[in-house]
Amino acid sequence: MMLIATDLDGTLLRADKTISARTTEALERAAAADVPVVLVTGRPIRWLRTVYAQLAIPLPAVCANGAVVYDPMRDQVLRADPLAPEALEEIARRLAEEVPEAVLAVEIMDGREMRHHIDYPMRWDSEHGGVQAVRAIAELLTEPAVKLLVRAGDRDPDEFADQIAKALAGVGEATHSSTSGLVEVSASGVTKAAGLAWYCARLGVPAAEVTAFGDMPNDVPMLAWAGHAVAVGNAHPAVKEIADEVVASNEDDGVATYLEQLLP
Structure with a gap:
């Protein structure tokens, strides 16, 4: 089973923190094709309300750079790995x-x-x-x-x-x-890769079936772990260096463009 994992700020979201209509449509197309999509973000849970307000379907999220896995449908933390x-x-x-x-x-x-x-x-x-x-x-x-x-x-x-x-x-x-x-x-040991790996194991999705999108250094562990790593055009050089491919920037709907080709 394929799974899409995407960072938010600088990747899925534009500079004004909005999600374009084109990107929203692409995410809905993935849902219609039964392709799971998970948000993987440095944001804490309390910062997700403004994102979910723009989505037709609340998507599960790996938050706080991998420390929290969150189910918005039930407002439930599925896993937390905090600093003691x-x-x-x-x-x-x-x-x-x-x-x-x-x-x-x-x-x-x-x-x-x-x-x-x-x-x-x-x-x-x-x-x-x-x-x-x-x-x-x-x-x-x-x-x-x-x-x-x-x-x-x-x-x-x-x-x-x-x-x-x-x-x-x-x-x-x-x-x-x-x-x-x-x-x-x-x-120690908590990264976006660790949180995403836990979530994917729960669904039975191997790393090889995961396509991940990102733009900043906190995305590097996730992109290195995923089977296919995609950097948006505005990404940090460290992200572009390890990416399998580079798409258009967040302002130019890079994630949406890729998903449209992936899910015709």
Whole structure:
């Protein structure tokens, strides 16, 4: 059985966070052909409402870079693999040594709530609700978190992610999906590939039957795992380097164009 796995921001969604009518139609065509489609995103659950509002059928999602598998039809978390408080404490300790100026936030309650240090610069984060500011780093480390977020002013995103990855080796997975110097940290071994592999095993779909679409470094593990990897035209060089093929950009309906050819 074939399965389609697609990233959201920068891949399926346009820059204004909308899904084109053409893309919506292509996803409906896949459903009509009994081809499962799963959203695989760095977004937490609380950020999915605006996506589901644009879809005729709510699609299952692997959220928080693989830490959460979510069934929107039942509003049910099928699997969660968060950072334990002990791991969060160790990560905070290492970050304080490596990047003393770093400020942190965490996605808790399976990604339904965000808690951030008062100095953490809020950008689009607060648009989706469920946000609480705290004054002490220790208050961020008491509950399991499906994702920890790290900022330290304006940084080169690739270099900063590499720096954090080295500092957290063995205790967390560091990646990035933006150009703003934000690093996203998951539990050790938790990636989009791991979350998608769990979901596909549940359906009995082997990696060889999965076609995956992506655009940023947090998509690389998923694309490397999938049988066929597709980068959109606007993708990060690291994504294009491992992709089996490159299609049009997200603004030009690259995913839809591919699906139209795949499912005539």
